[in-house]
Amino acid sequence: MNVLWFASQNSNKIKEIKEMIPEMEIKSLKDLPDLIDIPEDEPTFEKNALFKAKTLSQIVEGVVVADDSGLSIKCLDDFPGIYSARWAKPETEWMKINDLLLEKLKRENLMKSEERKAFFTSSIALIDKNKGVQQVFTGIVKGVIVDSQIGENGFAYDRIFKPDNFDKTFAQMTKEEKNSISHRNRSITLLKEFLKKNNYF
Template identity: 40%
Template sequence: MRRKVILSSGNKHKVKEIKDILKNMPFDVVSKDEIGFEDFDVIEDRETLEENALKKATELKKLVSGIIIADDTGLFVDALDGQPGVYSARYAGEHVSYIDNNNLLLKNLKNIPSEKRTAYFKTVVAVVLENDEYFMAEGILNGKIGFEAKGDNGFGYDPLFIVESTGKTLSEISDDEKNKISHRAKALLNLKERLEKVAGENISSK
């Protein structure tokens, strides 16, 4: 019997990305929305990505059976002392659009030259097993912030984030390419060996 993995995110872009990355793993991967938890939401009020990711995973674990995967991602801009960081999703305020966040970022970097617009994305993924054991991993993608949005394949800060190794924004590259180099892909790749081990184990709930 295949084990079920439930993603704590309701973000369709993020869910698709994670499903694509895990598609060759021997799990049935579903999002919380697909199993009737569209209204489930967790206030991300912790001080670190690690704490937020684990909070999202453990809160959903209280409601469902299966392996829970939750992540938290931040964009850290050197010229802004690491902002927006843990507040990336709500940089311009609560319930704002991606465009609102991007516009504020561009405004705050208005007079910063290209060579000083270095930044990195960091994703932390938390996995909580059926027996409440958990483990975590992170992935980092280095780059810099452009002066204008480019590309239409992506979400969040992707149109502004120029990948160090390609010279293109995350929105200018294909899903397949992104899933090989992205911060989220790296975090999940760092978990792959552990997840493969989990796939072969018979772990019962407490």
């Protein structure tokens, strides 16, 4: 079984990619002898993903992928965007981070659903230095930010995001429901199609 290195230490993301690409052995930053922290200082999801993949590809042998993802809210000029995972630091508890974001919308009197249009982006970069391959796959799902946190499933902003054409948040969906339409599902599906087409498994 071929190895696919994933430049992440996020347990939820690692689990998702393992479930979606069972044809390959998935290794992550957690499998390195020394844990490394790769900065996310680039201006876009795509460039952040590429930088992380390139960084890990200099350390390990084989095919490397990395992702960058986040939530963008139209009326806030696509905030938090690439800062989704860190804008509220030192706060790291997602229930509180969601509340902070909802409070920000309320302070700016952005309460109507048409003012709360949002989208999730997931960009996955693939580097195979042996074959000279560099690709980026991006998935997007559009929706709106709801008035309060709803649901018990998922993680991060799932409790406050309702995708278009659905009457419930990501956090109200089963894992199977969410995965069938999520931004990460879409980017990983594109990645998997590329891997299969190019005989990586």
